[in-house]
Amino acid sequence: MIKKFDKKDEESGSGSNPFQHLEKSAVLQEARIFNETPINPRRCLHILTKIIYLLNQGEHFGTTEATEAFFAMTRLFQSNDQTLRRMCYLTIKEMANISEDVIIVTSSLTKDMTGKEDVYRGPAIRALCRITDTTMLQAIERYMKQAIVDKVPSVSSSALVSSLHMVKMSYDVVKRWVNEAQEAASSDNIMVQYHALGLLYHLRKNDRLAVTKMLNKFTKSGLKSPFAYCMLIRIASKLLDETEGGHDSPLFDFIESCLRNKNEMVVYEAASAIVHMPNCTARELAPAVSVLQLFCSSPKAALRYAAVRTLNKVAMKHPSAVTACNLDLENLITDSNRSIATLAITTLLKTGSESSVDRLMKQISSFVSEISDEFKVVVVQAISALCQKYPRKHSVMMNFLSNMLRDDGGFEYKRAIVDCIISIIEENPESKETGLAHLCEFIEDCEHTVLATKILHLLGKEGPRTPQPSKYIRFIFNRVVLESEAVRAAAVSALAKFGAQNDDLLPSVLVLMQRCMMDSDDEVRDRATFYMNVLQQKQKALNAAYIFNGLSVSIPGLEKSLHQYTLEPSEKPFDMKTVPLATTPITEQKTEIAPVATSKLPEKLAPSRQDIYQEQLASIPEFQGLGPLFKSSEPVQLTEAETEYVVRCVKHTFARHMVFQFDCTNTLNDQLLQKVIVQMEPSEAYEVIHYIPAASLPYSQPGSCYTLVRLPDDDPTAVSCTFSCTMKYLVRDCDPNTGEPDDDGYDDEYVLEDLEVTVADHIQKVLKPNFGAAWEEVGDEFEKEETFALASVRTLDEAVGNIISFLGMQPCERSDKVPENKNSHVLFLAGVFRGGHDVLVRARLALADGVTMQVTVRSSEETVVDVILASVG
């Protein structure tokens, strides 16, 4: 019947799909013939194929119907038709998670895996391991061990790969098969070798010594399998990375020797491994680069792609190393595979000279619409890097970017362009106006709220300082009329900044604000009303505090404080100064310029490091009543890297106290440390109040102990202090294998390096987007000025870096970047001193035989000014 139907269907027209109109229920109905005797292998095979086809198309099978079909299928084991049997294995694997009681086929599969038919054994092992669990695995352990060392490659491979899949679930069982895996690794079959190596590594990966031994053995004996070689290279480079082994190590030599392997796959893997090693010198890179260069002219697209993609990576850090390949890359810019062409061009943009930029840009714009968004982002990032290298080319780039901005593209792509334009504007003041004009045009028709608000924010920041601020008002106000709430609100904030900075625009801005106050959205109305009232006061200080420089507190911190305040209402008004400050993010790390996998994780607003510390400290009863955490320092190492105990310290500053958090790790597996404290001897009038020990410190499990110190009240200028630190503890020897400690222990101590507290620990970084306004706001009541000579410093860059790290303040207005070929520079720093006093520093630097520095400090509190000047001197 079915056969006939199929025939008819086949003849009824071209391209017919015998599976097209399959109905799950009809197929399951047909599956009843599984129960007929004798079994008709052809028909049953056809039905099983249909079932798997349906599963493959994503058809959903309910548990009951799946179980029913599964049980019917088990009857087919009575037939000896090979293909039918193999399809049964597949069905078992496909249904393992859908059907119930799949383990009933265990005995049939065990029979097949140990039987005479080699065609059955491999697949039976894989099907069996798919449905087995740890207890059952022990029952078949004997057979698995035999299968691993079986001389039939498909059996051995199947057993090895299945073991690898089982490691996660049944590590303790599988690890007993290491000897068999070892034996399989010396097999002649290339796949068996590869699978055995994979399993061996997995069983030994936590034992570095064993991995090293294994590597030595295989690198010496040599392997036949290219796959296994690739795996060895990966293991070797991971080991190099972990041990921070120098590049003179035998591991590196091994990887380099693989560059001369016969197989392209291995050569490429080795080249890629070398390129991805951190701190490789140009000389070490050279052999890798030259094999990649050869691949560039391969007839295989995949090889050209792999080569040029890797060269692109090299070009990011070592453009000069790739220059030798420029000619080969030039040949690829017209490659029919657009991915290859794009990568070639972006690589050339990094390595080529300034004169080739125009030509390359023209080439790429001819096919930019054909490439995928991922590569468009690569192009944009290359342009961004180029602008930093050749600032004079910004007009070409800007044109190109604005054309790209007009094209279709997804959010990531548009965001990359906008970010790139913004960074050009920030780097090159002369490109500001054209850049802003392009962005204005873009927001006229922009569907991405995030980008529109970002651009409006930028317009608010930069627009008022351009020669013709009025021309931006129209663009901004159009947003108020046309866009969604979030964009309207951002537009209102931008407008306010124009009003605050440009007196002649103020009346018009006020009129526009008045219209915004009738907006349908709460947030927009609130903002408009707020700005309206602030602007009407016409006071510089108010403008600075409420329009230019927003809140500098941590938002989660503010939320928590306000919640606390509403729980315990008091007469006192809420004090902003009790809220922990936001730790300014370290200047955006340049995202790696490569088509890296775009992470799919939604961007969460992760609590900052400091918020986490705040939480941890607040849970310790001794530290309640210290007030909000003011600042947490970066961890300081107090021991050498490879010692018995590893200790690092984080300094937490509070209004009148400091808490030192010591994160200790015990690296001795035969010791258990208990009651660990770090005793501190201050050099100044600092007073140690309390030690909180870490109760116990077993091998390799980090623990923390704390020391609470009171800052000297009577002398507020004593901001720096040196502590000598000693770790004290009770040692209990223990068995390295079981971790069982002896009954009694003895006291011991361990001297740590000295810990310094400096002025930077008392100042929190705060970014003032508009430094000038903030400077005026603080006023000159407590202004002090002094001049210093920094004799040991040779360049302005170095001086700027030193000052910033010494004071621990936030550079504003991008003043941390010293323009090239200048003899003088002004550095603006902003911060908040412990206790909540704003402090601003303006340092004028002049270069002449060392650096001369004139420091002007302003603050709302006199002692703070003194502290800073005293510590600089």
Add this chain to the structure above:
Amino acid sequence: MDRQFNLITIMPVLILDNDGDRLYAKYYDDTYPTVKEQKAFEKNIFNKTHRTDSEIALLEGLTVVYKSNIDLFFYVIGSSHENELMLMAVLNCLFDSLSQMLRKNVERRALLENMEGLFLAVDEIVDGGVILESDPQQVVHRVALRGDDVPLTEQTVTQVLQSAKEQIKWSLLR
């Protein structure tokens, strides 16, 4: 990174027809957990690749190696950190195995008539994302489809004509 040390190399293996519809898809991990996401991914891949014959691309952060023949599109997909040549080895092995099994007649119709062969072949090439075998000879040998598929002489005249017509049509269209 960790998956590379599990030997897990392949994310999905796909075969689409020339409308971009799924003929075969096997996903070895949870990058695209639902059928809806999988189909959307397949559509996207097909749209980006069916017009060009360029063998390799980077899409949705994944390395895609592909090959088309008459009215079939074969895809092997792995992480962007994966060795592209390993993915290529799998693609070639799959294609060559099928080519042998279908007697060089790698097109939609022949494939659909031998779906069980395809299922078994992929099962021999990749297991849970690990490359199990890369030699097409071995794969064909292990699948061991016995001669119960219709030999050429027994194909009906219409069938032969049909497939000849299609081949000509496609060679003109390409």
